[in-house]
Amino acid sequence: MNTIAEHIADFLKEYAPFDQLTFQELSEIAANIRVLNLEKNKTLFQINDPLHDCFYMVNSGLINLYAIADAEETILSKCHEGAIFGLRPFFAKNNYMMTAKAREESIVYAIPIAVFRPFVANNAAVLDFLLENFAANSQQTKTSQNLGKSIISDTVFYSDQKAEMQFFQALSYNSNPIVVTADAIVKDVAQLMAETLLNSAIVCENNMPIGMVTHTDMSSKIATGRYTNTVSVDTIMSTPIITVIENVSLAEAQLLMLKNNVTHLCVTQDGTNKSVIKGVISEHDLVIAQANNPGVLIKEIKRSQSSKELKQIRLRLADLIQNSIFKNIPLTHINNIASEINFAIIKRAVELSILDLGSPPARFAWLSIGSQGRKEQLLLTDQDSILIFEDVAAEKYREVKDYFLKLGKKTTLTLEKVGYELCPNGHMGSNMLWCKSLTDWVKQYDAWMNTPGENSNELSSIFFDYELVIGEQKIEDAITNVVFRNAKNNTLFFDFLGNDALRKNSPLSFFKKFIVEEEGIYKDFFDIKTRALMPLVDSARLFALSYDLIGINNTYLRFKQLAITDPKHSEIYLNCAEAFLTLSKFRTLEGLKNDDSGQYINLEEMSKIDKEKLKNALAPMKELEELIKNKFQLTQFS
The missing domain is CATH 2.60.120.10 (Jelly Rolls)
Structure with a gap:
């Protein structure tokens, strides 16, 4: 199956x-x-x-x-x-x-x-x-x-039971097929197929598909001498032609080929043989699509032996994301799939480091933080991670920490070769500051949360969005307990986080014009990350911590859960959830187009409709700001 x-x-x-x-x-x-x-x-x-x-x-x-x-x-x-x-x-x-x-x-x-x-x-x-x-x-x-x-x-x-994450499949096909008329001569069609390296041609009458000639027809009917190569192509074509609609899924295409015993399907605008031809799906296309199936990619990741192999898989993930967006598959699903594959790659990078260094001297947890920890990384952004190892005897501490620092360095370098840039702020398990024992991490979170803004390690809110990639679940649970214990009635902490969420630059001017960059290479571009997405990310985190929403890191899911937890303001939260998806999609499309992080949007290149859509997605922010000010009693920036 x-x-x-x-x-x-x-x-x-x-x-x-x-x-x-x-x-x-x-x-x-x-x-x-x-x-x-x-x-x-x-x-x-x-x-x-x-x-x-x-x-x-x-x-x-x-x-x-x-x-x-x-x-x-x-x-x-x-x-x-x-x-x-x-x-x-x-x-x-x-x-x-x-x-x-x-x-x-x-x-x-x-x-x-x-x-x-x-x-x-x-x-x-x-x-x-x-x-x-x-x-x-x-x-x-x-x-x-x-x-x-x-x-x-x-x-x-x-039934309200949660379903398992769904794997669905995007399907690419040849949108430039050979199209010939019924009276075309077989020899000429064969030559055309050889020149274009294609193994099929669609036969048309009045611009409508009536049959298909494939490589198999040529070999079984011409090469065997049943017909000469001077007959017209309609003599040897397979008919009737099996037609499908443009956004056919892999499963549907497979079923149709099996059911009709054919190796090619003709894609038309409305899926019938009475509409415009859009392309051809071959068995080869199905094989390629299955190679980019998320399940297959994860199996290949587990078998990978080098950063080079992992990089190839990461490139195929980019294709999968692009196809899925093109096919209008909901962004929440694409995020789920991309995160599973990203996590599998990071996990394999850690495993390869361990194979190199030998077994770890203590139990540990590698946590992804930031956008990876929130499962929101569709584009190749930088890597953010922390490394926590269990408490060991004082005399062993140095040696154990040295091992994990080496593990952190090896892994982050592997990931850099795969395409995940090193974090410019050094938020990685290879950094001495972010590779330490559980007790040291507990002290770190205590200090951050009880004296925010005072210590030298400036509190970065991304440390509150984390997800275990490999290692001991109990270690991650211990951190979660510390975070939510410290959050209880912690006015100072919420005052700090609340003001931090409000400090981000406003996306629109008083006159509802986009506020754009004033200088540098992105002059006149809109910074969708800092001005639009980060305020939503920060606000969702702020409310999630204050309402004890343990174990929900994803911004979209945090807003959805907040709508249930705080029904009085559910409309604001739901609007923010939708806005977050819309903005993320804009950023992802921009990033895929320019092969970068999609942070800066060129408004000049946007259609009027898309500009309106973008503007509408920024609308819920005003209400969200007011809600933060009221709930956390914030009157001014502290």
């Missing part, structure tokens, strides 16, 4: 009714599922649409179901992760009675009814569940008897 189907099966088994099926049954269903990436406000089906051949399940995002009552659209249900909807085709023959629309970027599984029906027939619990789900009154939810953990409503089933 391929990796994508495996991950789909893992996701399904967490939710009813799929938790009633065997792994074998789940695998079969997963292999036939279509993965749909829906943009915000995209309609999946609407009232009176003919029924689809599948029902749906939300993998991530939010789908709303609407009905029309008194000539107005009324929201019936909100379908979150794990919700099943659109079951009408199972039980009814008439058209849809409601509209399903994505309220945010969403990933939805389309589960073919023909594939699922046999499992329903053989499993009474599954059938009962679906019937109850379909028949229940759409306005009220009730708990399923036989599946206690579920909450059910009309065509929606929702």
Whole structure:
């Protein structure tokens, strides 16, 4: 079973009714599922649409179901992760009675009814569940008897269990295919294929695709002498041609090739043979895409023996990020995947250093801090880390610290070769200041938090965003305990952090104009990192520490959690969460375009719409500022 189907099966088994099926049954269903990436406000089906051949399940995002009552659209249900909807085709023959629309970027599984029906027939619990789900009154939810953990409503089933992180797959293909007419001569087409090094050509009539000629057709029909090379190409072409839509997923493309026993698919604008040709997907493209599958990359990282090999994988991660953004996959998913791969690379760099230096003389923890620790590093920014080793006897301290400093130096140099620049401020495990014993680290955090601004090691708030990459979980837990113990009622600390969050330069002038750089090579550029993203990062951290949100480092997730913890201000937090994603996407696109950290945005190159989008994303900051001033009683900069 391929990796994508495996991950789909893992996701399904967490939710009813799929938790009633065997792994074998789940695998079969997963292999036939279509993965749909829906943009915000995209309609999946609407009232009176003919029924689809599948029902749906939300993998991530939010789908709303609407009905029309008194000539107005009324929201019936909100379908979150794990919700099943659109079951009408199972039980009814008439058209849809409601509209399903994505309220945010969403990933939805389309589960073919023909594939699922046999499992329903053989499993009474599954059938009962679906019937109850379909028949229940759409306005009220009730708990399923036989599946206690579920909450059910009309065509929606929702369970709040957290799903595992999803691996999804972007697919690149040849957007410059050979296109010939039906009367083209085989010899000429063969020559064209040889010159362009392509192994297929699309045959057209009136600019619409009617067939495909591949290398295989040439060898099995011409080279064997069945036809001469002077016949017209329509004599040997494979027809009908199998067409797909532009943003087809790897899983869908694989299924179509297997089902139709073909090696090439023709990409058209609307997925039919009656629209403009956009390109060709070959089996080779699928192999390449699978090589960039996150699961495959992580396996390769674990086997890597040098910084050179790790660098190659890091470059493929950049392609994966670019493709995923291009395909409009939600940024939160891309972040998850990129962080897993970044962490695997750092972990492998530490392991290679240990293979070189010999076993560590004490237990330790390597923590990524800053953007890596927050799992927000989509671009190649600098590395930030700290190294903590367990307490050892005084006479061994020097020798143990020396080992870990060497480990820190070796690892940071490996990572530099991979492409992660050294931190200009020296916030790395290779620095004596940031490589020390647990007791010394506890003293460091105590000093930072109880006398902020006083000690020589200027408090840098990135030390409060950390994630264990390799080593002892207990060591990280000990630091977390110290941080949250010190945070309790610590007015001085929050006063310092609050003022620090407010001190960042404002992004817009009084007249709502972007405040840009006044000199240097980035003159007239907008510093999206310092003026827009950092104030959100700092504020999310500030509130997370004050509300005891232990273990949530990611800025987007911190705001989402704050909306639940402090419901009175939930709207502000949710607006900030959305703003953070929008701004991050702008920065990432800029960085990918210029192959840098994306910190400075060239406003001249932006479209009017994008400028407006950027400006709107800065809107929640004013309210956030007021909230900080009120909650932490800040009147002026201290």
